[in-house]
Amino acid sequence: MAALGALSCILTGGSPVQAQDGLTALCPFLLQETQTELDDLELAIQLDETRLGLAEEIFVLLDGLWKSDLVERLLYLETKHHRDVSKVSLERARRRLERQRAVVEQYRLVCTAPIAEETPPGRRRAIERAFQRYLEADCEVRKLDVAVVEVNLGHHQENLESALDLRDSEIASRQQVLLAERDVELMLEQLEHAKRRVARCRP
Numbered sequence: 001m002a003a004l005g006a007l008s009c010i011l012t013g014g015s016p017v018q019a020q021d022g023l024t025a026l027c028p029f030l031l032q033e034t035q036t037e038l039d040d041l042e043l044a045i046q047l048d049e050t051r052l053g054l055a056e057e058i059f060v061l062l063d064g065l066w067k068s069d070l071v072e073r074l075l076y077l078e079t080k081h082h083r084d085v086s087k088v089s090l091e092r093a094r095r096r097l098e099r100q101r102a103v104v105e106q107y108r109l110v111c112t113a114p115i116a117e118e119t120p121p122g123r124r125r126a127i128e129r130a131f132q133r134y135l136e137a138d139c140e141v142r143k144l145d146v147a148v149v150e151v152n153l154g155h156h157q158e159n160l161e162s163a164l165d166l167r168d169s170e171i172a173s174r175q176q177v178l179l180a181e182r183d184v185e186l187m188l189e190q191l192e193h194a195k196r197r198v199a200r201c202r203p
Helices: 004-014 016-067 073-112 119-169 174-200
Strands: none
Touching: 016 073, 073 119, 119 174
16 A cells, blocks of 8 residues: 555654654645545445346346256356355455555544654554554455455366366367366465465454
8 A cells, every 4th residue: 555655654764753744744645545545445345236236137047047957057157156256355345445444544543643652542542443443354355355266266166177077078178178277276376375364464
C-alpha cells in the first residue's frame, strides 16, 4: 500500500520534530489515498455481488441441463467453478473492506496527534483497537486467499480427470493432459504459499 509505505518512511527517519513536520505535510495525501482505496473496494463489492448473482442464475440453468444430460461436462464444471469462486471472492472483498476501514481509521487518528508523546491515552487506545481490527481482517483475507486457491485447485483437478478420461478414449491429446497436470501443480504451489501466509498472520 503506497500510503502505508510513505507513513513508515516518515515515522522511522529523522528526529521527532522532522517526523511531525513530515507527517503533518503528508497527512492530506494519506487520508485521500486511503479513502480512495476504500471507495474502490466498496465499488468492487457491488460489482462482485452483481457477478455472483449472474453466476448463480447461470449455474442453476446449467445444473438443470447437466442433470438432463443436455450439456457437456466441461461446460458444466466451468460454470460451477465460476459460481463457487465468485462466492469466495465476494467474501474476501468484504474482509478487505473491513481491513481498509481499519487503515483509514488509524490514519485519521494518527494525523490528529502525530507524536506519540502528545497522543492522549484514549486516542492511543483507539489507534491500537483499529490496528487490532486491521490484523484480524488481514488474517481473514489470508484465509480466504487459501479458500480461493482451493476452489481453483478443485476445478483444475476435475479438468485433469476429464482430460485423462478423454485421453483414454483417444479424444484428448497428450498435450492437453500435460497442460491440465501443469495447472494442478501450479495450484498446489499457490496453495502452499497461501497457507504459509496464513501461518504467519497474527490476529
